[in-house]
Amino acid sequence: MSYLSISNVSKVFGGVVAVEDFNLEVEKGEFISFLGPSGCGKTTTLRMIAGFELPTSGEVVLDGENITYKAPNERNVGMVFQSYALFPNMTVAQNIGFGLQVRKTPADEIQTMVKEMLGLIHLEKHAEKYPYQLSGGQQQRVALARALAINPRVLLLDEPLSALDAKIRVELRQEIRRIQQKMGITTIYVTHDQEEALSLSDRIVVMSQGHMEQVGTPAEIYNRPTTEFVASFVGQLNLLPVSEVDLKNGVCKLNGQLVRFDHSEPRQISDKPRLAIRPEEFQFGQTEGRNLIQGRVEVVMFLGAVVRLRVRIGEVLVSVDLFNERNMTLPRVGDEVMVNFPPHACWIM
Amino acid sequence: MVEAMKRSVFWSWFWMFIGTLYFILPLISTFLFSLRAKKDVLSFLAYERIFADVNFWRTFGFSLMVGFFTILGSILLVVPTAYWIRLRLPKLRGMIEFLTMLPFVIPAIVLVFGLIRVFSGAPFFLTNTYTGTNVLLVAAYVVLALPYMFRSVDAGLGAIDVRSLTEAAQSLGASWPTILFKVIFPNLRVAILGGAFLTLATVIGEFTMASFLVGIKAFGPYMSLIGQNKTYEASSLTIISFLLTWSFMGLIQLFNRGKSDSALAGAH
Numbered sequence: 001m002s003y004l005s006i007s008n009v010s011k012v013f014g015g016v017v018a019v020e021d022f023n024l025e026v027e028k029g030e031f032i033s034f035l036g037p038s039g040c041g042k043t044t045t046l047r048m049i050a051g052f053e054l055p056t057s058g059e060v061v062l063d064g065e066n067i068t069y070k071a072p073n074e075r076n077v078g079m080v081f082q083s084y085a086l087f088p089n090m091t092v093a094q095n096i097g098f099g100l101q102v103r104k105t106p107a108d109e110i111q112t113m114v115k116e117m118l119g120l121i122h123l124e125k126h127a128e129k130y131p132y133q134l135s136g137g138q139q140q141r142v143a144l145a146r147a148l149a150i151n152p153r154v155l156l157l158d159e160p161l162s163a164l165d166a167k168i169r170v171e172l173r174q175e176i177r178r179i180q181q182k183m184g185i186t187t188i189y190v191t192h193d194q195e196e197a198l199s200l201s202d203r204i205v206v207m208s209q210g211h212m213e214q215v216g217t218p219a220e221i222y223n224r225p226t227t228e229f230v231a232s233f234v235g236q237l238n239l240l241p242v243s244e245v246d247l248k249n250g251v252c253k254l255n256g257q258l259v260r261f262d263h264s265e266p267r268q269i270s271d272k273p274r275l276a277i278r279p280e281e282f283q284f285g286q287t288e289g290r291n292l293i294q295g296r297v298e299v300v301m302f303l304g305a306v307v308r309l310r311v312r313i314g315e316v317l318v319s320v321d322l323f324n325e326r327n328m329t330l331p332r333v334g335d336e337v338m339v340n341f342p343p344h345a346c347w348i349m
Numbered sequence: 350m351v352e353a354m355k356r357s358v359f360w361s362w363f364w365m366f367i368g369t370l371y372f373i374l375p376l377i378s379t380f381l382f383s384l385r386a387k388k389d390v391l392s393f394l395a396y397e398r399i400f401a402d403v404n405f406w407r408t409f410g411f412s413l414m415v416g417f418f419t420i421l422g423s424i425l426l427v428v429p430t431a432y433w434i435r436l437r438l439p440k441l442r443g444m445i446e447f448l449t450m451l452p453f454v455i456p457a458i459v460l461v462f463g464l465i466r467v468f469s470g471a472p473f474f475l476t477n478t479y480t481g482t483n484v485l486l487v488a489a490y491v492v493l494a495l496p497y498m499f500r501s502v503d504a505g506l507g508a509i510d511v512r513s514l515t516e517a518a519q520s521l522g523a524s525w526p527t528i529l530f531k532v533i534f535p536n537l538r539v540a541i542l543g544g545a546f547l548t549l550a551t552v553i554g555e556f557t558m559a560s561f562l563v564g565i566k567a568f569g570p571y572m573s574l575i576g577q578n579k580t581y582e583a584s585s586l587t588i589i590s591f592l593l594t595w596s597f598m599g600l601i602q603l604f605n606r607g608k609s610d611s612a613l614a615g616a617h
Contacts (some may be wrong), residue, residue: 052519073524087518088536143517147521
């Protein structure tokens, strides 16, 4: 049996289903992200693991112990909140030591642990400061140290970086991963930021409207999305209407032109089949063995490392991302272009 | 433009001056009157007489004690209630707020008659003993202080993220008493003090309930008695009670300023 097991968990709030039939097995030391838009049930699921919400049905088993109906203060689960939730009346050191003090740990042990945690988050010089004297990033580090100081069985992070600016966010997420790997602590991380989830996680659970859409490694989620929701939520995706789909041989027609696609995985297609392809799979020009489509450039956006184009192919506008090169000649609006893409990079939905 | 600004500044000062006169003039008159206890000489004789009066100290001490227990009772009743409403029953907040405002609407005389009627017979014989009557007075004042204490504490709770702080403490293993006394109460210090001082100021000068329940033992009825019998002493007592009330207000400001100064220090 795995370290953390969430089985058939559902949560209904006054007739509204927030989470439905959630099943997940988490191994010890694993970093799992719950990814999805607002209201998809990711935070509710996390709160059920923490004990702040009781499941309507199902059970949560941690390290062989059924904790479904256990009080939050008896679970030994560390939690980091989006709003930091540091105690304003306590110094940094007192905040970090609070959990140990509650457990009646001897004072010298608390002191040692606080010192160790301060070293871990590189805030040794701020021990006697109050939360309002720290920046947002520093406050969140203290919140992380406070949650880790009690040596929790699982660390839960509820959108911990959402309130921080972009640069601090990137720094702190690397910090979180470093600390998690160093301590080998099982971690559940809730986020709506796909980049965060992809860069941090061992596995990602993509959620939508209370359902689990897909569970997999970041590469699986991005490269092999199993549902249209996952494909469009994680990264950008072009969905181009196609006709005369031959699933057996992997061919269809796009704007009257024959296109080959990946048919290695069995898939169900809808009444209105569409060809799915990510913008970065396109290239300009003609290359042997790749699908070739003619289009007209309608929008050119220079984004630095990437040049994002909108190319009209028949009735639809397609997003095309080209990696910038120093000597690259940018296409102009109105240019007729030939775009190509490999058959293995597109699939039918 | 500059002329208009100058004119605006002039009128601001003018209205402030008028407002100050409106408040200060009666006080100055009362103060000057209180100094005329000795014929043809300005003196503090009325104040000396008041401070020399054993009843002044006895009644003031009694009301101070009643004020202390009222504050204690109010804190123990209001803080957990307001906290729980914020945390678990936010929909009831409007109703509770309305209930706490009732002492403003129901006259004190109605309240005190109701209390005497209910607590003079079986099963509660509170008015039959001194202690019982004192307990009843404190309980009545707790009700009277509800609007001040609840609004103050509720505003304080609104200023902190009650839910996240509670959940953070819970996840760290804290029990409900630990959360209340180590996390919530310390963060409501200023709000509780604000409510407490307002309560004390109200209790010290309250007349209706005190006169019906404990009579001349309390400071309010004592002030009234002095007002009826001794003209100059009554004026001096007015000034003394005014200074006492303003001292309490000053203390609130002092505590609030300490808090806002530290908040400003962190705003970088």
